[in-house]
Amino acid sequence: MESPIVELDLPGWGQAEPHAEWTRAVESGKVLLFPRLAFELEPDERALLREDMLAPGSRNVSLGADGVLKGAGGSAQEQARLAAMVGRFRAQALALVDGLFPEYRGALRVAPTSFRPRRVETRRQSVRADDKRLHVDAFPTRPNYGERILRVFANVNPDGAPRVWRVGADFESVARQFLPRAKPYSRWQAKALQALHVTKSLRSEYDHLMLQLHDLMKRDETYQTQGTQWRAPFPAGSCWVCYSDAAVHAVMSGQYMMEQTLHLPPGREVNPAASPLQILTRLVGRPLVGVEAGAEKLS
Numbered sequence: 001m002e003s004p005i006v007e008l009d010l011p012g013w014g015q016a017e018p019h020a021e022w023t024r025a026v027e028s029g030k031v032l033l034f035p036r037l038a039f040e041l042e043p044d045e046r047a048l049l050r051e052d053m054l055a056p057g058s059r060n061v062s063l064g065a066d067g068v069l070k071g072a073g074g075s076a077q078e079q080a081r082l083a084a085m086v087g088r089f090r091a092q093a094l095a096l097v098d099g100l101f102p103e104y105r106g107a108l109r110v111a112p113t114s115f116r117p118r119r120v121e122t123r124r125q126s127v128r129a130d131d132k133r134l135h136v137d138a139f140p141t142r143p144n145y146g147e148r149i150l151r152v153f154a155n156v157n158p159d160g161a162p163r164v165w166r167v168g169a170d171f172e173s174v175a176r177q178f179l180p181r182a183k184p185y186s187r188w189q190a191k192a193l194q195a196l197h198v199t200k201s202l203r204s205e206y207d208h209l210m211l212q213l214h215d216l217m218k219r220d221e222t223y224q225t226q227g228t229q230w231r232a233p234f235p236a237g238s239c240w241v242c243y244s245d246a247a248v249h250a251v252m253s254g255q256y257m258m259e260q261t262l263h264l265p266p267g268r269e270v271n272p273a274a275s276p277l278q279i280l281t282r283l284v285g286r287p288l289v290g291v292e293a294g295a296e297k298l299s
């Protein structure tokens with residue numbers, strides 16, 4: 001099987017141009033790696049690369065579209081500097097995506113931007129929350145009905161430490177492997193979860209299956225150690241882009257990363273047939289998001 005990492009030689013954030021083969025690659029679950037695309041820090045931002053810039057109990061620092069910074073530690077002055085730094089990354093990440101994928105213009109929804117100062121190696125988490133295990137991203141509380149999760153990452157480690165990922169085989173092979181073990185969808189249970197405010201809206205069968213894949217993969221020791229996978233060290237000073245709902249991934253080591261998520265409505269891809277929604281729909285043989293999706297979104 002060919003490597004899921006596609007290395008591309010782009011010199012600047014604002015210099016991206018569309019290439020049909022890059023779009024096809026990212027939409028089929030590959031990771032686009034830009035080794036020369038560094039997020040440059042201002043001299044007075046170097047001091048913000050500290051673990052205690054994270055507030056106790058937070059997983060990462062995030063900057064909302066409204067400019068409000070959440071989860072940050074440090075002094076008020078440091079937080080203001082950090083907000084400016086994260087905001088600058090957001091602008092560069094959006095310019096990159098706009099240049100690479102003009103087909104998505106007007107359709108993307110920009111999620112908060114994050115700064116992740118924690119060291120991956122020493123993080124202790126439950127199996128389900130452990131991103132050191134191969135998984136596809138799926139949200140337990142926010143059903144998305146097939147909306148895509150496009151992510152831009154930048155390794156800003158000041159000591160040259162790579163951010164090391166493992167990347168798995170293509171979504172369809174992994175889905176074929178785990179779907180037979182997925183618990184059947186229960187609409188009754190989805191309604192109960194919504195009534196209890198565990199989910200923010202009714203979990204669709206699509207959301208249920210994505211969570212099942214996420215959990216089954218993470219729990220499968222043999223898959224984790226022996227399943228088809230590639231080691232992907234993303235160098236300090238590089239940037240990478242993937243659909244994290246389709247690219248099977250795990251993070252093994254590294255510290256200090258910037259991340260921008262963008263959401264694309266289902267069907268707005270250049271090739272919607274490569275999406276997890278359409279792949280799962282084909283494999284299961286019935287629609288996985290129903291009338292509930294539209295109805296719930298209105299409420």
Ligand code: SIN
Binds near residue numbers: 116
């Ligand atoms: C993840 O999305 O699973 C984690 C990515 C990272 O922290 O590098």
Ligand code: FE
Binds near residue numbers: 131136137244249
């Ligand atoms: Fe993830």
